[in-house]
Amino acid sequence: MYHRLDSKVFAETCNNAARFLMLCALRQALRGTEQFKNDAKGIIICIVDKEWIWHAKSAATLLMTGGRERSYYDDFRRPVHIIGETQRRTTHKGAEDSAVFRPEHQAIYLATSLDGVRAALQLAADVIVNISPPTARHIVAARKVLGVGDVDLQLATAIAEQPAEIVIGLTARHSLKELDIASLVKPTTGPDRLPKLSTLPGYGPARHWVDAIKQDVNDWREDRIPWSDVDRGILLMGPPGTGKTLFGTALANELGFDLVKTSVGEWQGTNRGYLGDMLSAMSRSFADATSRRGAVLLVDELDAIGDRSTMRGDQAYYEGNVIGRFLDLTTHALEQPGTIIVGATNYAHLIDGAVLRSGRLEKHVYLELPEDEERAEIFAYHLNQAVAPKDLREITDKLALATPADLEKLARAAKRAARIRKGDIAISDIKAILPAQVPLPETVVHRICVHETGHALMAMASGVADVISIRVESHMVEGQPIQDGGRLHYKMHNEALPTEKDLLARIRIMLGGTAAEEVVFGTRSIGAGGAIGSDLDQATRLAYRLVGSYGLGKWLRYQVGANRVDESFVPSPELRAEVDGILAREYRAAKELLTKEKTRLLRLSAELVVDRHLRIEKR
Template sequence: MDKALTDSLDRYIVKLQEAAEQLKSPRKYEFRLTKRNLPAIALKSATDFLAYCALVALFRRNIGALSEPSCVALIAVPPQWQLKDVHDAANIILKDKKGFKFCLHPSSKHKRGWEIDPAELLESGEKLIVFTQEGSILHEDFELAATLSDRLAVCDIRHLRALAIFRRCGNLTDEQGAVIAEQASERMEAIFRRDQPASRAAMKLLKVGKIAPGNERLLDVSKGFGEASVWADSLKKDLSDWRQGKLPWAEVDKGCLLYGPPGTGKTRFAAALAAHCDLHLEATSIPKWQSYKDGDLGDMLKAMYQAFGSAKDNAPCLLFLDEFDAIGDRAKFPSRHETYSTTVVNALLECLDGTEGREGVVVLGACNYPERIDPALLRSGRLEKHVRFPLPDAVARGEILEFHLPNLAGEAALREIAARLPGKSGADIERLAREARRIARKENRDVNISDVRSQVQVRPPLDAKTLYRVAIHEAGHALVSHALMLGKIEWVEIYDNIENFATTVDANGGMFMERPHREFLTRWDTMKMITSDLAGAAAEDLVFGHRANWSTGSQGSDFASATALAIRMVTEYAFGNSLYYLPGSVDMTSPPKLWEDLALRDDVTEILQEQYQRARDMLDGLKPTLLKLAEALVKYKRLDARQLEAYWPGSRKGMPPRSQRQKSGHQH
């Protein structure tokens, strides 16, 4: 069977050579293919083999144009395949041929312009083959010079079956071949493992993922993403009612802004949301509009209008606008860019308002810094719903790992690993999976749980001294928050990284409190919040005479939260020493600019020092209780709301029996 297939493919290449010979006489140069060892290529690299076969088919279709001495070929590569993979295969085919030059076209235009020089590539006189990602913007000079444009059809079912035969991976049905064909090129090694059935991987892909618009497996948006999951389900119900005529379009959310830290998976969430709601997905970004063609105002507006026009033509549709904060705020534009930027914002307002109607089009924006967006874009009728997109919880982290490691989907050990990755973004988890696949690839086998575990950075076990410091810190937060009646404390816990591990926060411990909704805040309310934020450090200072750096080590730390609230107190709430109201006057994302206002710096410093001392004084009066609560945390690691009742000042309740404590702990 192997020999018959090899002979068939060899005859196929010989025909290409004969066609080239027939075209040779009237031309100065000829295009020929050298016979290659197909089994060797297949055994060495699955991606090389599939790209090789696809290129041979493309060359066969275009043998005449490729034989021309002045050939400039534009070859569009499907988005799930890397240009480098196709370039490697082209080098195999044309290894011994002179007069050919390749270009891997950038996927987008940089703000400073293109990172390639067409003139340099075109002036050499050599035949030029330009590989470009399908759907990306092309340099205009290449479009003008092109003598051939074609799309590379990778993963033809015949090529997949040939690869399976060479690698002894068994037979593939048409359905299995179809799902494999839609996977990223880097997955082919995992699917076509030597002497392993490729059908097994295909069935896993069919089982654990849905095929969405664009044929991409998707995550479950209905769980694991907090408020965003709630909104997704609500939108799906409203759209269903609208389709059935039960709900007018005016009652459906017309737009939503997802905001949160980088790398959380907002882009992937948008694709999954479109499938969840059975919507066509039109995805773009503000930077793509800005880099369209020459990037001038006319090009920018043209790209914008095209996106909205395409969404209307494909309604019902989800129009996803990534990096939405790049649009800016008209009140903050530098004077030299004011006309350009203001015109862009006004045009976007016009598109969002939909004077010609945009029924059936839901606009979803995504950004990291919502405060940088012009407020008019976020008002009712535009991007009216604002949803914080959090870092994925344990459930979502497990789904993301399964998405990138489909052959391990459903394994309990993978979910356990995901639970121990608190604070990791979707991008972090994707990188972890990629590294695990690389380990398996080097050893020519399927990725396994051990590969994944090897990429997880496990927190070192805490010694008794450090664990006690963590307990003092969290007990300080709990006691001050309870005394100031800031909300209901659900539980307090610490992690020794031996038997107890963090699953919710990337920290050594945490206090979890449900705060009541407040319609307004007084100065005292905000002061109490800051006191609570600083109470952990104050407790350490009181007991040990100094504090550790985990109160200030990141943007989400206690001191960062307290500082941000103190700045809002002064600039937005007029709770400082001045009565001025200057919302947005300080760029909270730019620390160097934070202290340019000396009066603000003095006000904030005074607030923080005053509340730090308040927390320390409160805990000094509660020191016996503080020590008792910390000792209980060291012993039991976790105390829930009912168990904490025994430790609040004035309580006469005793600790519940240990069996009840364990049962209560498992319920959380």
């Protein structure tokens, strides 16, 4: 590529406003590539707005040839190609319809969408980059080299938001003094975009990061900092219903960015799910995000992307290519000004470590169930503030196990009840739609308190958390499993990339509840099992992953992908025996420790019976 043009070519370029503007836009987008910095060989795919694509071709040809005529370029050796657009002066089909070839030096392909670029060319490309329309600063520079009147940045910004023909015309106009800036500002129609994170309750653990990135984006927009100084990747972890998907939407609205929403499952379900289909769908999502002037790319179910450290067998080639391509696309996208990636998962430990490293999804936030005050605020928000949060506490304090998604569902039902009676929402509407609650016998509450305290003491003894909180219900929703009568909250120190010691500690913590029951009452209840997601279910699955997927058992082996250890998984007798041994060993360890701590176990569980809430901190 030609970084400098000779005086004659530069003078000719300066007289062509459209070419100069797109030359600036191309250089800005490509300056971080090896092809631009070191003149490396390669195929470059550029995604350009349709109204700018022919101007981009003129500028790209200038960038590649320096303005020198090169008649020996034939269809296969031309440096610049346009894909999917009708030629202006000829019906001749070019190299875009030919087989993919490696260029002798460099080749640029221009397209209005990655959807129109064949999968083979996408995979062969060394760089896929979005070419944003010319910016206000490009317009200021163009008017200077054209020798027309200066323009202030505010007016240039308004001009840059117009269609291409208006931008080009006004850039070349001799004087803009009589131009009414108000006439260029696009009218806003409809209500403000909602929700914004600043208007949403909850999300306490992520608030500091959100405030920081909002300031960073504002500074970037004002050209006070480069995009590389902005935090651009975050992983949201936590149980279903805690608002991970809503976070991505609200973040985009807060920043004034577009939202591009997708999931790994959506990529896998494209056509027949073949590798090429999967990679093409993934590339399209990233290209969609980077083609915008500002976008939040929300990738749900990120755990399904896989982990190369656990891959073996027939799926290794497929999954290895998927992860490799995802890493490349993520790195490239985060380098593009205005692109932020939000990953969401219920199982962070199933994600490849390279995805979570610094420079990619480097910020990790665990979203738990809301506390009392947050729960009332979330419910009030979904009721459109028709009822004050303080007036909802008598209701929401009894819904300690409700997720934000549960509260939204209840709010919809309450608003429907108010519409049916043709009145404003009242407390009576909310109480009318609440599921019936059944009081729990004190003996049952006592056992639940012992069970949950057992979990807490094991977590504290394992050293995986510093602060643990427990909540126990006095009433249960009719039909709700008794296993949901208590809830333990804590954040593990090493959530994203746990070690063998961490995983065994998790198993021990999960078994601590039923071990505590046996220590105190001499018998065990069904509280640890009976349902998917129960203590025993989680402990068993984790043990199978530990020995059959992570290679952390007696043998260094891989038998099944960690994300495939579900109800359909049928383990070998050998694997089952090893898992039985791990569960038995960790249960014994939990029981021995709780026996030694029996006095503390009884005292804390008694406090929990009285207060229904307990907080334990590291001593």
